[in-house]
Amino acid sequence: MSATLTEEQLRTIAAQYGTPVYVYHAEKITEQYTLLQNAFRKSHTRFFYASKALTNINILRHILSLGCDIDCSSINEVKLALHAGFEKDNILYTSNGIAFSEIEEAVALGVKINIDSLSNLEKFGKKYGHSYPVGIRLRPNIMAGGNLKISTGHEKSKFGIPIEQLDTILALVKENDLFIHALHIHTGSEIKDVSVFMKVAGIFTDLVPHFPEVRFLDLGGGFKVPYKEGESGTDIPLLGQKVAEIIDQLSATHQRSFEAWFEPGKFLVSECGYFITEVNVLKQSGQTHFAGVNSGFNHLIRPMFYDAYHRIQNISNPEGPLRPYTIVGNICETDTFATDRELNEVREGDLLVFYNAGAYGFEMGSNYNSRFKPAQVLVSKDQTWLIGKRDSFEDLLRNQVLVL
Numbered sequence: 035m036s037a038t039l040t041e042e043q044l045r046t047i048a049a050q051y052g053t054p055v056y057v058y059h060a061e062k063i064t065e066q067y068t069l070l071q072n073a074f075r076k077s078h079t080r081f082f083y084a085s086k087a088l089t090n091i092n093i094l095r096h097i098l099s100l101g102c103d104i105d106c107s108s109i110n111e112v113k114l115a116l117h118a119g120f121e122k123d124n125i126l127y128t129s130n131g132i133a134f135s136e137i138e139e140a141v142a143l144g145v146k147i148n149i150d151s152l153s154n155l156e157k158f159g160k161k162y163g164h165s166y167p168v169g170i171r172l173r174p175n176i177m178a179g180g181n182l183k184i185s186t187g188h189e190k191s192k193f194g195i196p197i198e199q200l201d202t203i204l205a206l207v208k209e210n211d212l213f214i215h216a217l218h219i220h221t222g223s224e225i226k227d228v229s230v231f232m233k234v235a236g237i238f239t240d241l242v243p244h245f246p247e248v249r250f251l252d253l254g255g256g257f258k259v260p261y262k263e264g265e266s267g268t269d270i271p272l273l274g275q276k277v278a279e280i281i282d283q284l285s286a287t288h289q290r291s292f293e294a295w296f297e298p299g300k301f302l303v304s305e306c307g308y309f310i311t312e313v314n315v316l317k318q319s320g321q322t323h324f325a326g327v328n329s330g331f332n333h334l335i336r337p338m339f340y341d342a343y344h345r346i347q348n349i350s351n352p353e354g355p356l357r358p359y360t361i362v363g364n365i366c367e368t369d370t371f372a373t374d375r376e377l378n379e380v381r382e383g384d385l386l387v388f389y390n391a392g393a394y395g396f397e398m399g400s401n402y403n404s405r406f407k408p409a410q411v412l413v414s415k416d417q418t419w420l421i422g423k424r425d426s427f428e429d430l431l432r433n434q435v436l437v438l
């Protein structure tokens with residue numbers, strides 16, 4: 035039985051904490067991590083949670099308690115990981131387009147680093163030479179992922195060092211005596227097809243002979259989770275089996291042990307999250323029935339930014355007749371969550387829940403229109419905690435400097 039929160043639990047939370055509110059279910063995260071643990075061989079696979087998906091400190095601490103490591107995309111995420119209690123050896127900083135000073139800071143903190151530009155690689159070599167192992171983030175020129183905005187490996191992508199620059203990389207490594215311990219390729223998010231990861235593994239197999247000190251092959255994140263009813267995600271057991279074969283093969287060929295690294299974000303925290311909103315207004319125009327909720331792209335931008343689909347339910351009227359609604363927000367922009375979506379009859383004041391809202395939901399939120407960011411609640415072992423307060427009016431003014 036999959037760990038889920040019932041509609042009744044969600045209604046109780048909405049009554050207690052108000053709306054809009056994000057709710058996270060710790061046991062679902064545990065369940066997802068256990069799936070990974072069961073599918074991959076522990077001796078040669080390491081998981082670094084891509085914390086950009088959701089950085090609430092309690093979520094980080096729960097993930098730490100599972101024995102999972104952490105991947106960061108900024109120096110502040112590195113500091114949050116340390117603050118949450120992760121050991122520096124278990125923190126990976128996969129950077130893109132950052133100033134060298136941030137890399138120096140990461141070295142001072144002692145965490146693992148993946149570098150994504152020739153210029154930073156050169157600066158790194160000049161400063162640290164062979165004294166600090168480092169990974170190289172490559173761009174493989176593979177088009178993959180749910181949509182172009184979340185594809186990072188194609189030939190027009192800003193991410194990583196283009197693989198056709200291998201000769202320059204090798205010259206830099208040699209000239210500066212760099213200690214390259216890892217190769218990294220993340221092709222994008224929502225990669226359903228296991229063969230994409232295998233293509234990456236094939237590239238690593240070709241590259242390994244050029245890098246005699248590489249032991250870690252980082253295939254990034256991007257495991258797909260089902261957003262739509264009836265959709266399936268990445269076949270994790272199959273991926274585990276294929277990765278085992280490749281690692282065994284490489285270890286035998288090169289007489290050194292290799293590890294596969296992964297950086298799952300969505301896979302660990304997407305399905306644990308529920309976003310509860312309340313219907314402010316109903317409006318009819320021609321055939322369209324608008325249900326306007328007390329939220330907008332300031333709280334959940336994925337539908338507008340990526341055309342992402344989130345399952346939505348009216349948990350206040352679960353037996354009501356099904357009717358099509360266009361669900362919109364209250365932001366002074368076109369912030370449509372869903373068009374002509376069948377919902378149980380909606381009345382003003384009803385609670386609409388967005389599912390799979392744990393990853394890149396609250397985390398991509400903002401205060402646009404001077405609206406408050408929502409509260410965040412954690413459910414674990416049937417206990418409920420407030421883990422993020424709703425903004426207050428003071429928060430809107432906190433960093434403003436009054437000069438007039």
Ligand code: LLP
Binds near residue numbers: 301
């Ligand atoms: N590793 C790297 C280097 C990444 O850039 C990302 C995501 C991940 C791992 C985690 O990917 P995941 O397992 O979560 O798919 N905000 C978008 C997703 C883009 C995330 C950017 N990088 C969304 O809401 O769909």
